[in-house]
Amino acid sequence: MSVRGRTLWCVLVVAALSAPPLILSACLGEIGPTKADLELRVPMRDGFDRVADALQPSCGTLDCHGQAQRNWRLFGGRGLRLASTNTPGEGKTTAEEYEANYWAVVVIEPEILSQVLADKGRDPERLILIRKGRGTTRHKGGTLMRPNDPLDTCLTEWLKGNLAADSCLAAAKITASPVP
Amino acid sequence: MSMSMSMSMSMSMNGSIRSFAYTWARLRVACGLCLPLLGACGQPAFLEDPLHKAQVAALGPENPAVKIGPLHRPGQACAVCHRVDGLATPYVAAGTVYRDPMSTVGVGDAEVVLADLAGNRFKTKTNCVGNFYVKTSEFRPVVPFWVTVQLGEFPYEMGSPIHREASCSACHSDPAAPDAAGHVFVTDDVAAIASVPVRACGAADEVAR
Numbered sequence: 001m002s003v004r005g006r007t008l009w010c011v012l013v014v015a016a017l018s019a020p021p022l023i024l025s026a027c028l029g030e031i032g033p034t035k036a037d038l039e040l041r042v043p044m045r046d047g048f049d050r051v052a053d054a055l056q057p058s059c060g061t062l063d064c065h066g067q068a069q070r071n072w073r074l075f076g077g078r079g080l081r082l083a084s085t086n087t088p089g090e091g092k093t094t095a096e097e098y099e100a101n102y103w104a105v106v107v108i109e110p111e112i113l114s115q116v117l118a119d120k121g122r123d124p125e126r127l128i129l130i131r132k133g134r135g136t137t138r139h140k141g142g143t144l145m146r147p148n149d150p151l152d153t154c155l156t157e158w159l160k161g162n163l164a165a166d167s168c169l170a171a172a173k174i175t176a177s178p179v180p
Numbered sequence: 181m182s183m184s185m186s187m188s189m190s191m192s193m194n195g196s197i198r199s200f201a202y203t204w205a206r207l208r209v210a211c212g213l214c215l216p217l218l219g220a221c222g223q224p225a226f227l228e229d230p231l232h233k234a235q236v237a238a239l240g241p242e243n244p245a246v247k248i249g250p251l252h253r254p255g256q257a258c259a260v261c262h263r264v265d266g267l268a269t270p271y272v273a274a275g276t277v278y279r280d281p282m283s284t285v286g287v288g289d290a291e292v293v294l295a296d297l298a299g300n301r302f303k304t305k306t307n308c309v310g311n312f313y314v315k316t317s318e319f320r321p322v323v324p325f326w327v328t329v330q331l332g333e334f335p336y337e338m339g340s341p342i343h344r345e346a347s348c349s350a351c352h353s354d355p356a357a358p359d360a361a362g363h364v365f366v367t368d369d370v371a372a373i374a375s376v377p378v379r380a381c382g383a384a385d386e387v388a389r
Contacts (some may be wrong), residue, residue, distance in 0.1 A: 168371060176326045177297055
């Protein structure tokens with residue numbers, strides 16, 4: 001075999017041996033999630049109880065998302081109860097119910113929520129939670145909040161990493177307006 | 181208008197009205213033939229939503245001793261039939277008020293007040309079996325709205341607003357459970373139960389508004 005032939009033969013052998021690992025690593029890179037993809041941000045848990053209280057009268061009543069049949073479910077002292085021994089209207093919202101509500105909100109759209117949080121709450125209407133509440137996406141429950149009203153402020157500030165305690169409290173205590 | 185009347189009237193009318201009268205008469209005959217096919221809440225069987233049909237079936241039959249009207253089906257989900265796209269008069273809110281949480285003794289003359297987010301109010305009273313209803317033609321609340329019940333010295337205030345549900349019993353069903361608040365009552369004070377007035381039904385109770 002000539003020198004040229006031996007060189008060509010060596011190149012082919014090296015190529016044949018190195019190709020599978022290269023192809024495999026390339027494919028793994030394409031298909032498998034990277035560590036960065038899996039690191040989703042979640043909103044602050046501290047103070048969420050007040051956000052949940054704000055959601056209760058507008059979203060979590062027994063005739064809306066306080067129904068066991070709904071795919072997005074909220075629990076609360078005045079709505080659907082988590083423990084089988086509790087009934088609506090008796091007792092306050094429990095720690096387990098607040099925890100369930102937190103995760104109910106977080107897992108609606110975890111990836112988009114993560115992006116909104118990364119952007120410090122900018123453009124919150126990327127989240128269906130905000131669009132449904134504002135009525136900008138079809139919502140059987142209609143429009144429940146508008147920008148700058150108490151419930152909207154409570155939610156959007158929470159997405160920015162703040163707790164608008166006064167707004168959350170006001171949203172939690174909505175009541176019938178007095179006769180004009 | 182009877183079929184013969186519509187036929188005779190059509191003689192003196194112009195073509196389009198005559199055609200309408202004839203079609204109307206034919207429709208009435210056809211509807212009469214279709215009556216056996218009517219299903220839940222008087223809706224044609226072929227138009228029925230199977231889920232709605234199941235809800236109606238769950239209500240069970242009418243009590244033959246009670247005429248269909250304001251006194252019928254106390255404690256049941258009124259808006260299963262009394263809904264906007266149903267054949268019965270649609271209600272904004274309707275239900276039954278009981279004397280106490282343990283029994284199902286309905287109380288009459290309890291004042292029921294609906295108060296909405298915009299400050300609108302509507303008042304009505306329960307009849308002798310405890311039933312009340314508010315028709316959509318009487319009150320269009322700006323949701324959510326709140327309901328209070330007052331019978332003499334006994335008040336009942338809902339802690340939660342109502343957004344969509346017109347039937348009280350949809351949420352206030354028995355027995356009380358994690359997803360059911362139990363029936364609406366005027367007092368749970370055992371000492372006071374005997375003093376809650378309960379009255380017999382009169383002819384006026386059977387008359388719908």
